[in-house]
Amino acid sequence: MIHLRKSGLTILILLLLLTTVACSNNTEAEPASGSEKKYTFKLAHITPTDHMWHKAAEKFKEELDKRSEGRMKVEIYPASQLGTEADMVQQISAGSVDFGFITAAYMSSRAPAFTAWFAPYAFKDLEAANASRDTEIAKKILATLDDQGIKGLDYLFAGNRVMLFKDKEVKKPEDMKGLSFRVTPSPPLQDFYKSLGASPESLPLPEVYAAIQTGVIDGMDMDLDATITNKYHEVAKYGAVTNHMVWPAVAMMNKEKYEKMSDNDKKIIDESIKAAAEYAVKTRSSQEEEFKKTLSDEGMKIYEIDQKLFEPYIKEFDEKYGPTDPLIQEFIDTFRK
Numbered sequence: 129m130i131h132l133r134k135s136g137l138t139i140l141i142l143l144l145l146l147t148t149v150a151c152s153n154n155t156e157a158e159p160a161s162g163s164e165k166k167y168t169f170k171l172a173h174i175t176p177t178d179h180m181w182h183k184a185a186e187k188f189k190e191e192l193d194k195r196s197e198g199r200m201k202v203e204i205y206p207a208s209q210l211g212t213e214a215d216m217v218q219q220i221s222a223g224s225v226d227f228g229f230i231t232a233a234y235m236s237s238r239a240p241a242f243t244a245w246f247a248p249y250a251f252k253d254l255e256a257a258n259a260s261r262d263t264e265i266a267k268k269i270l271a272t273l274d275d276q277g278i279k280g281l282d283y284l285f286a287g288n289r290v291m292l293f294k295d296k297e298v299k300k301p302e303d304m305k306g307l308s309f310r311v312t313p314s315p316p317l318q319d320f321y322k323s324l325g326a327s328p329e330s331l332p333l334p335e336v337y338a339a340i341q342t343g344v345i346d347g348m349d350m351d352l353d354a355t356i357t358n359k360y361h362e363v364a365k366y367g368a369v370t371n372h373m374v375w376p377a378v379a380m381m382n383k384e385k386y387e388k389m390s391d392n393d394k395k396i397i398d399e400s401i402k403a404a405a406e407y408a409v410k411t412r413s414s415q416e417e418e419f420k421k422t423l424s425d426e427g428m429k430i431y432e433i434d435q436k437l438f439e440p441y442i443k444e445f446d447e448k449y450g451p452t453d454p455l456i457q458e459f460i461d462t463f464r465k
């Protein structure tokens with residue numbers, strides 16, 4: 129009887145020991161599969177909540193939640209709530225914000241290879257631009273963020289660039305001469321408009337409406353989505369749907385945080401961002417005609433300018449920027465076929 133009690137006690141002690149070891153392995157480091165770890169991420173971007181980038185952020189949040197079975201949550205900070213893009217990137221790099229959807233235009237001022245995305249008329253349409261996400265060169269450009277503590281995850285395309293004019297119907301590049309024209313603060317974009325003869329005004333998005341309304345600027349470089357969400361049709365009479373440049377957001381994450389994740393959790397992040405990017409481009413492509421109609425109905429004259437008229441300026445861009453960086457040259461060589 130005593131013997132039986134003793135062996136029962138020994139088995140109990142052994143079981144307790146095994147459980148303790150198993151538990152300490154589970155809580156101490158990240159589990160091998162990453163399947164237990166919970167996250168609440170912060171994601172920041174600059175667009176209003178009705179812009180496609182915000183909808184893509186919501187899709188990303190939904191995908192993470194679904195794919196991680198509720199372990200990965202995201203708090204989204206839209207509309208520059210966390211500051212300018214410069215502030216956001218600084219916070220992502222430092223790790224106080226986890227994710228950002230940041231314009232490639234801004235990124236071109238921190239990592240010059242992003243300039244490549246502003247090669248005018250590099251893609252036939254939005255789908256062709258979207259397909260470029262999977263190319264070696266697109267990935268190499270993302271990797272230039274590594275030494276800034278940032279993991280470049282992917283690109284979100286949500287509409288190409290168009291030109292809006294307050295009260296002049298610009299029909300050819302030469303008509304731009306002398307116009308004060310809002311361009312995002314990004315050197316390749318500024319240079320492109322300078323080459324067209326315009327005087328680029330470097331204004332961030334929140335200042336654009338008042339500037340055109342009061343006549344500080346005569347026009348702007350924009351996308352159709354932001355034209356509608358910011359109601360620029362109220363203050364600009366003409367919309368030239370040139371689609372002359374793509375406008376990717378760079379989806380990025382704090383690199384250290386990404387690298388500390390298990391392979392399984394990294395996969396969840398990668399696949400969720402991919403799903404959000406596909407969703408954005410698919411939805412946005414189907415809206416092109418609807419957006420043009422909405423703007424026409426609001427009284428804006430919507431028209432096109434023949435791409436051929438821009439050929440000398442495309443050449444000028446390639447000749448100026450190709451030699452500045454092997455990645456920009458590789459991009460040009462890859463997509464100008």
Ligand code: BEZ
Nearest residue numbers: 175312333349350351354
């Ligand atoms: C802009 O600065 O023109 C812009 C930024 C983000 C989304 C759309 C437009």
